[in-house]
Amino acid sequence: MGSGSSKEISKPVKEQGPLHYTLKIESFSSIGALLKASGEDCITSSEFSAGGCKWVLKIHWEELKDDKDNGYISLYLKLIDKLQPGEIVTAMFRFYVQNRIQGNYTVEQDVIGRQFSIDKSEWGISRLLTVSEVLDTSNGYILDDCCVVGVEVFPAKREHKTGVLTVVRMRSPRPYTWKVANFSGLPDARLYSPVFTTDGISWSLALYPKGDFSQVKGESLSIFFQLKDRSVFACGNRIFIKYKVSIKDQLRNNSYQKSVRNWFDANITSWGHSAFIPLSHLKSRSNGYLENDELIIEVTIEAMLRITNV
Numbered sequence: 525m526g527s528g529s530s531k532e533i534s535k536p537v538k539e540q541g542p543l544h545y546t547l548k549i550e551s552f553s554s555i556g557a558l559l560k561a562s563g564e565d566c567i568t569s570s571e572f573s574a575g576g577c578k579w580v581l582k583i584h585w586e587e588l589k590d591d592k593d594n595g596y597i598s599l600y601l602k603l604i605d606k607l608q609p610g611e612i613v614t615a616m617f618r619f620y621v622q623n624r625i626q627g628n629y630t631v632e633q634d635v636i637g638r639q640f641s642i643d644k645s646e647w648g649i650s651r652l653l654t655v656s657e658v659l660d661t662s663n664g665y666i667l668d669d670c671c672v673v674g675v676e677v678f679p680a681k682r683e684h685k686t687g688v689l690t691v692v693r694m695r696s697p698r699p700y701t702w703k704v705a706n707f708s709g710l711p712d713a714r715l716y717s718p719v720f721t722t723d724g725i726s727w728s729l730a731l732y733p734k735g736d737f738s739q740v741k742g743e744s745l746s747i748f749f750q751l752k753d754r755s756v757f758a759c760g761n762r763i764f765i766k767y768k769v770s771i772k773d774q775l776r777n778n779s780y781q782k783s784v785r786n787w788f789d790a791n792i793t794s795w796g797h798s799a800f801i802p803l804s805h806l807k808s809r810s811n812g813y814l815e816n817d818e819l820i821i822e823v824t825i826e827a828m829l830r831i832t833n834v
Contacts, residue, residue, distance in 0.1 A: 537628050538620075541674055542675055543574075544573075545574075546672060547569050550669065560585075566582050571604060577613055579601055579677055580601075581599065582599070583597060585655070594654060596652075598649060599619045599652050601617050601647055601677060602646040607645075608642075612640065615678060616633075616638075616677075618632065621653065621673050623665065629674075632652060689829060690829070691829055700722075700823050702717040702821045702822075704821065706817055706818075711733075712733065717729040725753055728750050730748040730750050737798060743802065744798065746800055747821065749823065750793060750794040751788050757790040761830070762787055764788075766825075768781055768784075768826060769797075769821065770821070772813070773813060774812045784796065
């Protein structure tokens with residue numbers, strides 16, 4: 525259990541009661557003896573909801589060994605939601621104690637926020653009041669042997685996810701081939717290859733015959749590798765691929781190629797080269813890249829890693 529220091533707890537007085545839970549403790553003067561007789565040291569409230577989470581309020585009685593007629597009362601907030609390993613709920617809270625004479629509430633407020641988890645599901649303020657303070661009717665905490673306490677909770681739930689890294693075995697990777705006919709007559713606009721699939725993931729190539737932006741416009745051929753199926757990025761999943769893009773030399777069965785390594789995720793679904801090959805080099809007849817005005821592009825995925833959140 526945790527307690528707040530004087531720097532962490534403030535004590536304003538409020539006219540209105542707690543937003544989330546109020547507990548009316550009747551026969552207060554006999555509670556300590558009843559708990560001791562039953563071997564208990566606290567009372568746990570019924571559950572309540574705040575911020576999408578379920579909580580209980582716990583009231584602890586601490587009897588002093590040297591003074592059986594006195595002792596302390598502590599208030600604690602316990603998260604009872606079932607959390608996953610690593611999941612954390614950060615919450616600020618306020619404990620209320622009613623002044624039943626004046627009708628207002630003394631507020632014990634945690635101002636730094638606490639992290640609730642599987643290992644630490646309970647936070648609060650130890651020794652908030654002495655029993656004698658509560659029983660002293662001049663303080664206003666008790667009226668007709670009844671005391672009223674409450675709590676407000678302001679949680680911000682933070683999910684912790686577990687990722688599984690999978691190495692996709694690319695056995696004898698086969699290239700995808702895209703044949704682009706009538707290259708000299710292509711417009712400046714971007715062209716897409718047919719969609720192809722590798723390990724259940726859909727991809728395509730994007731081609732800019734005369735470059736994709738002003739710096740390379742009219743100077744270079746641009747080629748990009750694009751992921752078409754965004755559903756693979758659900759829950760923050762990511763994919764790393766190493767791939768090779770080639771332009772085939774149709775005279776010598778050779779190729780002009782570049783290798784790329786990159787992570788793809790919900791924000792990065794396209795990657796490639798703005799200046800893949802100079803147009804002057806591409807169009808030189810001696811290089812054999814545009815035989816019969818046809819461009820042959822091949823892409824081979826050589827390695828793939830997948831991080832899947834579970």
